Amino acid sequence: MMLIFLRSVRYALQDFVRNFWLSLATLLVMIIVLFLVNTLIGLDYAKTALLSELNQRIDIALFFKPNVQESDVKRIQTDLEQNQAVASVVSISPDEGMTTLKERYPDIAEKILPALNENPLGYTLRIQARNLEDYPTILNTIENNSEYMSLLDAAHQVDARALTESAASAADKINRIALALASLFLVLSIIIMFNAIRVSIYSHRDEIAVMKLVGATNMYIRLPYVLESVLYVFCSLILNSVLTFFAIKFSQPLLDRMFVGIANIQLLEYFTAQAQPILIAEFIAMALLSIISTSLALRKHLKV
Amino acid sequence: MIHLKNLTKVYPPSTVAIKDVTLDVEPGEFVSIVGQSGCGKSTLVKLLMAEERPTEGEIVIGGWNITHIKKREIPVLRKQIGVIFQDFKLLPKKTAFENIRFALEVSGHKRREIDKVVHQVLGLVSLRDQAHQYPNQLSGGEQQRVAIARSLVHRPKLLMADEPTGNLDAITSREIIDLLQKINDFGTTVLLVSHDREIVNNLRRRVITLDHGHVISDQARGKYVL
Numbered sequence: 001m002m003l004i005f006l007r008s009v010r011y012a013l014q015d016f017v018r019n020f021w022l023s024l025a026t027l028l029v030m031i032i033v034l035f036l037v038n039t040l041i042g043l044d045y046a047k048t049a050l051l052s053e054l055n056q057r058i059d060i061a062l063f064f065k066p067n068v069q070e071s072d073v074k075r076i077q078t079d080l081e082q083n084q085a086v087a088s089v090v091s092i093s094p095d096e097g098m099t100t101l102k103e104r105y106p107d108i109a110e111k112i113l114p115a116l117n118e119n120p121l122g123y124t125l126r127i128q129a130r131n132l133e134d135y136p137t138i139l140n141t142i143e144n145n146s147e148y149m150s151l152l153d154a155a156h157q158v159d160a161r162a163l164t165e166s167a168a169s170a171a172d173k174i175n176r177i178a179l180a181l182a183s184l185f186l187v188l189s190i191i192i193m194f195n196a197i198r199v200s201i202y203s204h205r206d207e208i209a210v211m212k213l214v215g216a217t218n219m220y221i222r223l224p225y226v227l228e229s230v231l232y233v234f235c236s237l238i239l240n241s242v243l244t245f246f247a248i249k250f251s252q253p254l255l256d257r258m259f260v261g262i263a264n265i266q267l268l269e270y271f272t273a274q275a276q277p278i279l280i281a282e283f284i285a286m287a288l289l290s291i292i293s294t295s296l297a298l299r300k301h302l303k304v
Numbered sequence: 305m306i307h308l309k310n311l312t313k314v315y316p317p318s319t320v321a322i323k324d325v326t327l328d329v330e331p332g333e334f335v336s337i338v339g340q341s342g343c344g345k346s347t348l349v350k351l352l353m354a355e356e357r358p359t360e361g362e363i364v365i366g367g368w369n370i371t372h373i374k375k376r377e378i379p380v381l382r383k384q385i386g387v388i389f390q391d392f393k394l395l396p397k398k399t400a401f402e403n404i405r406f407a408l409e410v411s412g413h414k415r416r417e418i419d420k421v422v423h424q425v426l427g428l429v430s431l432r433d434q435a436h437q438y439p440n441q442l443s444g445g446e447q448q449r450v451a452i453a454r455s456l457v458h459r460p461k462l463l464m465a466d467e468p469t470g471n472l473d474a475i476t477s478r479e480i481i482d483l484l485q486k487i488n489d490f491g492t493t494v495l496l497v498s499h500d501r502e503i504v505n506n507l508r509r510r511v512i513t514l515d516h517g518h519v520i521s522d523q524a525r526g527k528y529v530l
């Protein structure tokens with residue numbers, strides 16, 4: 001068995017080198033496929049970064065009436081923290097609220113506050129959802145709870161609903177587009193890859209027939225082609241990594257300009273940090289795909 | 305060596321390639337099978353090497369009934385019979401040496417043993433100097449000699465030659481036939497399929513003539529009669 005494997009490795013390497021142009025053409029197709037996959041990964045990262053940035057900038061603020069006790073606020077905070085869709089709930093006391101107000105609007109604070117005898121602000125709870133799409137659900141939970149509503153200043157919720165719902169809708173659309181793109185890219189990748197291997201095997205059909213005629217078993221014929229296809233995957237992964245690096249280097253300044261003040265999208269940092277899992281996953285997926293494609297393409301020609 | 309009994313091959317829907325052929329070839333014989341194009345000569349070779357299955361009848365080679373040969377047994381059969389073709393059927397991206405070596409490697413032979421046998425057969429077909437050339441660097445006659453060398457590596461009891469001189473000039477054809485005769489002299493049964501009148505007549509050996517799938521003549525020292 002080892003002898004067959006070692007001979008198959010030799011045949012695979014020989015065929016790879018001696019059919020240079022065919023190998024190059026197949027390799028180029030695989031590089032394109034991998035580049036498509038990497039583009040998809042990059043887009044997914046950019047989408048996640050954008051949505052996460054948006055998520056951090058949005059929250060639901062529950063403004064309690066000034067007479068609501070701290071213990072009631074704490075109880076509601078604990079209740080909300082139990083909600084799966086809620087990422088965090090921050091409680092802001094009336095004093096903290098006043099400090100923030102003074103910092104943000106010093107002119108108003110200077111003119112109005114001296115006229116008031118006491119702090120007019122109540123407790124505030126700032127709620128952040130895990131995902132943008134969760135905000136409407138959280139708002140519904142709050143609005144459907146009559147106890148909460150009786151303690152709240154309802155005016156602020158109208159703004160929160162409009163903003164969070166549009167954000168959730170935008171996130172949903174972005175996710176749908178990303179999913180559609182991902183599916184399209186994956187289907188295209190599989191078709192392109194399968195055809196590239198089929199063409200490669202088709203151009204070897206006469207050789208396969210000769211091998212059969214001199215008494216080679218199907219396994220003996222199949223193994224070198226399978227190994228060669230894995231070799232294609234290995235080489236295309238290396239070359240594609242170089243291509244991806246230069247593509248990121250080129251596109252990073254464009255991304256920086258495009259998303260300035262919106263989100264910090266650092267593709268190179270992301271790909272460097274995720275290089276190992278991405279490369280391993282791509283190698284396994286591509287190798288499996290090429291082994292299956294090779295075996296299917298060979299099946300027809302092995303019936304001699 | 306070969307026993308065919310009422311052998312018939314019909315390609316769907318109703319093309320009869322071989323019809324009710326019964327014949328025996330003894331070990332060590334040199335038999336020419338002749339006939340016009342489409343008479344069933346190549347189909348007969350395909351049936352003998354299990355590339356096609358008979359519709360009816362029986363095929364026995366060297367005592368092995370291959371009429372209903374299993375798929376996994378075909379490689380074993382093909383290692384036991386040597387076959388050469390008009391178009392040589394060499395692997396274009398392998399050198400002459402590698403082409404011959406491949407036939408032994410598929411049988412799992414060790415490298416040292418393979419190298420020894422390959423050198424021997426290359427010597428037999430006088431191609432030692434061209435051992436490391438690719439098929440496209442060799443002449444037609446040289447390519448056919450590589451194919452013959454490859455067919456001999458398993459020391460087959462039967463060598464089938466399907467129009468081996470079809471692509472060669474008269475002088476080279478003569479050389480190839482001489483080589484086949486030399487191989488026959490060593491005891492290998494040779495089955496030559498040809499439509500070359502001159503070659504068959506010069507051989508003065510057994511000639512079986514096929515016409516529309518039927519055996520119409522079988523002469524011990526025959527001539528091309530069509």
